[in-house]
Amino acid sequence: MRIGVIGYGTIGKRIADAVRLQEDMELVGVVKPTPDYQALAAARKGIPVYAYDEKSLRLYEEKGLPVEGTMMDLLEKIDVAIDASPGGKGAENKKLYEEKGLRQIYQGGEKSWVAEASYNSLCNHDAVIGARSLRVVSCNTTGLLRLLCSLDKYFGVEKARVTIIRRAADPRELWRGPVNTVSWKNLGPSHHEEDARTVKPGLDLIVTSIVAPTTLAHIQIHDIKLRETPGRDELIEKLASTPRILLLDTSAYRLNGTGAIIELARDLGRSRNDLPENLVLMDSIRMEHGWLRIIQVVHQESIVIPENIDAVRAMMGKKLEETLPVTDKTLGLLHGVLDAALLAKK
Amino acid sequence: MRIGVIGYGTIGKRIADAVRLQEDMELVGVVKPTPDYQALAAARKGIPVYAYDEKSLRLYEEKGLPVEGTMMDLLEKIDVAIDASPGGKGAENKKLYEEKGLRQIYQGGEKSWVAEASYNSLCNHDAVIGARSLRVVSCNTTGLLRLLCSLDKYFGVEKARVTIIRRAADPRELWRGPVNTVSWKNLGPSHHEEDARTVKPGLDLIVTSIVAPTTLAHIQIHDIKLRETPGRDELIEKLASTPRILLLDTSAYRLNGTGAIIELARDLGRSRNDLPENLVLMDSIRMEHGWLRIIQVVHQESIVIPENIDAVRAMMGKKLEETLPVTDKTLGLLHGVLDAALLAKK
Numbered sequence: 001m002r003i004g005v006i007g008y009g010t011i012g013k014r015i016a017d018a019v020r021l022q023e024d025m026e027l028v029g030v031v032k033p034t035p036d037y038q039a040l041a042a043a044r045k046g047i048p049v050y051a052y053d054e055k056s057l058r059l060y061e062e063k064g065l066p067v068e069g070t071m072m073d074l075l076e077k078i079d080v081a082i083d084a085s086p087g088g089k090g091a092e093n094k095k096l097y098e099e100k101g102l103r104q105i106y107q108g109g110e111k112s113w114v115a116e117a118s119y120n121s122l123c124n125h126d127a128v129i130g131a132r133s134l135r136v137v138s139c140n141t142t143g144l145l146r147l148l149c150s151l152d153k154y155f156g157v158e159k160a161r162v163t164i165i166r167r168a169a170d171p172r173e174l175w176r177g178p179v180n181t182v183s184w185k186n187l188g189p190s191h192h193e194e195d196a197r198t199v200k201p202g203l204d205l206i207v208t209s210i211v212a213p214t215t216l217a218h219i220q221i222h223d224i225k226l227r228e229t230p231g232r233d234e235l236i237e238k239l240a241s242t243p244r245i246l247l248l249d250t251s252a253y254r255l256n257g258t259g260a261i262i263e264l265a266r267d268l269g270r271s272r273n274d275l276p277e278n279l280v281l282m283d284s285i286r287m288e289h290g291w292l293r294i295i296q297v298v299h300q301e302s303i304v305i306p307e308n309i310d311a312v313r314a315m316m317g318k319k320l321e322e323t324l325p326v327t328d329k330t331l332g333l334l335h336g337v338l339d340a341a342l343l344a345k346k
Numbered sequence: 347m348r349i350g351v352i353g354y355g356t357i358g359k360r361i362a363d364a365v366r367l368q369e370d371m372e373l374v375g376v377v378k379p380t381p382d383y384q385a386l387a388a389a390r391k392g393i394p395v396y397a398y399d400e401k402s403l404r405l406y407e408e409k410g411l412p413v414e415g416t417m418m419d420l421l422e423k424i425d426v427a428i429d430a431s432p433g434g435k436g437a438e439n440k441k442l443y444e445e446k447g448l449r450q451i452y453q454g455g456e457k458s459w460v461a462e463a464s465y466n467s468l469c470n471h472d473a474v475i476g477a478r479s480l481r482v483v484s485c486n487t488t489g490l491l492r493l494l495c496s497l498d499k500y501f502g503v504e505k506a507r508v509t510i511i512r513r514a515a516d517p518r519e520l521w522r523g524p525v526n527t528v529s530w531k532n533l534g535p536s537h538h539e540e541d542a543r544t545v546k547p548g549l550d551l552i553v554t555s556i557v558a559p560t561t562l563a564h565i566q567i568h569d570i571k572l573r574e575t576p577g578r579d580e581l582i583e584k585l586a587s588t589p590r591i592l593l594l595d596t597s598a599y600r601l602n603g604t605g606a607i608i609e610l611a612r613d614l615g616r617s618r619n620d621l622p623e624n625l626v627l628m629d630s631i632r633m634e635h636g637w638l639r640i641i642q643v644v645h646q647e648s649i650v651i652p653e654n655i656d657a658v659r660a661m662m663g664k665k666l667e668e669t670l671p672v673t674d675k676t677l678g679l680l681h682g683v684l685d686a687a688l689l690a691k692k
Contacts, residue, residue: 013613034600035599036599036600036601037599037600037601037606037609037610037613038609038610038613040599040610040684040685040686040689041610041613041614041689042613043686043689043690044614044689044690045615063598063685063686064685064686064687065686066686171605171608171609171612172605172606172609173605174602174603174605174606180526215605252409253381253382253383253386254380254382254383255382255383256520257520259517259518259519259520259561260383260518260520262517263383263384263517263518264383264384264386264387266517266617266618266619267359267383267384267387267388267618268387268390269391269617271612271615272612272613272619273612273618273619338386339386339409339410340386340389340390340409340410340411340412341410343386343387343389343390344389344390
């Protein structure tokens, strides 16, 4: 599949890198309107960069940055447009993609009607095979669905009550606040509830989302009513066997905060300190009166990247078992309980 | 040279990685008292870890983390001890190193008497060749000296007046504040002044250091009275020819803050988003009435790493020209004006 990535910010640049690691995909180019430092780094990597229009093309040329043409040039050369432009812009781009007969992948910043279906690998991959357009749900919804769909498969999920402590901005988003207040947009139904139901209809879910002035990661505190009530060991064993779920014993390894978890990613040599796994904090797990209390950390910059790659393969007609192991291997994802033995495996 | 790194925190773990990239050095092991997540990541890399004492050895064994012995075992096997333990602890360790007849390198957290000389590659390398103990000055002093010694060589430095906006803590230091105040320790002479003079005696320097609640990098605002007053182009040309100085055109590439600069490091694939170069903000440079105004960013976690490697080679009797190019090549350091042409070189 010949892939173009439209939009080269937090998500787009990571998708581009991930596509380049897949043997069955070719990254034809990325569209980046502004020749900023991210375009400079893309040039260093040899990623073919396309400007947005003639005006942005000239900005590239003025800076002596390599540029292959404009977005319209790129659209002529690809089979799949992965749109990672700012929320709402994808819907605007849709008519261009349709005119060119392209398959389309969108991100969670778009409304769900932009694509035939919303998508999460662990929830509904096999149901969307062959789709011509898919929408990968947002970072928090992706983290939430990976956990809830897996628990539902193992034990049945009756309902979930979730508090999210959101990071306020990504590290590069110098313009976003708040700096020094804990805040919220609304305290009624969070958009994550409806978003999760676009992938898993009927899910009984309440989410409250509170913003903390930090850039590192989201924290999700779940209370989940399960149909069957496993023992703690059985629960951990099941989660440890689940792809894209990495269990951290935070008290044993002093991982007492998102800063330490991101530092671990740096020490492990992860590209851009990315952690696309659900980071389940093992010592938070409590099972009382049929309710599971469990906390996970979601790295907002990278968690949706594996799902974007799987979504391309869903369009190629590949089943989950034909894409997920390949994606996880090429991206170096871990699952299981993080300890010396797990790390020695790779 | 057989090297042991004593202390495996922010600085120690980076020195260990850097030593492993040198053909003329062998990393025999590192000493890390606490088996936290950093020890886990060291195990993943195959770095031989030594506990501090018998008690800490047992903590490793309980967690199933590979451990080679205790600090005393490591000291038997090495020629050079690079001490990167918390400030003040190096001086305590000194008598052990002396007993074993080891050469010693200390960090800037130690008092200057701990070693025969304080050290910066661009200032006094050739004067300390053959030393048996050296102290690499702290991050801010290193950044400051690289710039001032280079300018002194090119144009003569009469005096320097500097304001440092310090990062409050390293990303992993969850326990350090402040969270939401701009603060200072003292407004009289900063320790950087005396520290810089341990390397460059007689330097006329005033430094005020203000702490900002961030973890990313220091910012140094310099006003420097030069003996000769070059034009802006000549100044930039000289700085661009200086190793370990990377000039950033921040307005051209939207690098408007430490967050963007660290994001650039992530995009460039730098290990742990490290930037051991002095990051001189080119658009800050102004030359008026014989005074140079110039601003640079100092990445506190990594800037002293090249200096530690050069310090080992000073002890091996190598001249600056025999170490600096090797260090910079193995660590992937850049110098010059950052643009597409510079990045294409490597």
